Amino acid sequence: MGQKVAGTCYIKVDGEQLTITGGVEVPLSKFKRETITTGVFKEEDLTPYVSVDAVKTPGFPQAKLENGTNMTVTAEFKDGSCYVLSGAYVVDEMKMSADDAKVAIKFDGISGDWQ
Template identity: 45%
Template sequence: MSNKKVAGTCYIKVDGDQLAVTGGVEAPLTDVEREAFKTSAGVHYSETDVIPYVKVECVVPKDFPREAITKNDDLTVTAEFANGNVYVLSGGFLVNPAALKGDDGKVELEFNGEKGIWQ
């Protein structure tokens, strides 16, 4: 029997600390972004590198590793998706303001890093 599960619970670890994921988890499938343009000689494209990243929404319990996540700039972020795919971001650091929402106790985090590898 084959595994046809493609969505469901995802797991995120930041330097070994597991976060309580509540929303979506996102990681890039490609290392480059292509933009097409048309010329008199046909369609061509340019390529730019994509910065490796992991985006996640999670709840913030009392023991949330806030200082480690907000201060460190060499994190390893591991995203395990429900379909079994795993994305590992190395040299990671938090980007964009991360604000804790008091009404639901959640925070949206975005990590960028040096290298992202699908395993």
């Protein structure tokens, strides 16, 4: 029997759904480890994030994204899982490609939780 593990994804920012092209990335872990020597490692916290390629459609919430510093970003995946980023804000530069109206957006936040 087949299983859905990928496909359509939905992104909402403070409840407002963005039109996306499918390019969504979220972390699966809250930390990363690095080996110092055999059997000894260090562990660093990772900043929770959501990275997405959206489409600049009419009504695109540019001002909200640009000015928001405490947004909630929800990524709903085809396999039924959901990642919620709280205290979110846009990092890096938002820019649009004229060829396809694609806007690369990276949100960092205070807390990222799988539900």
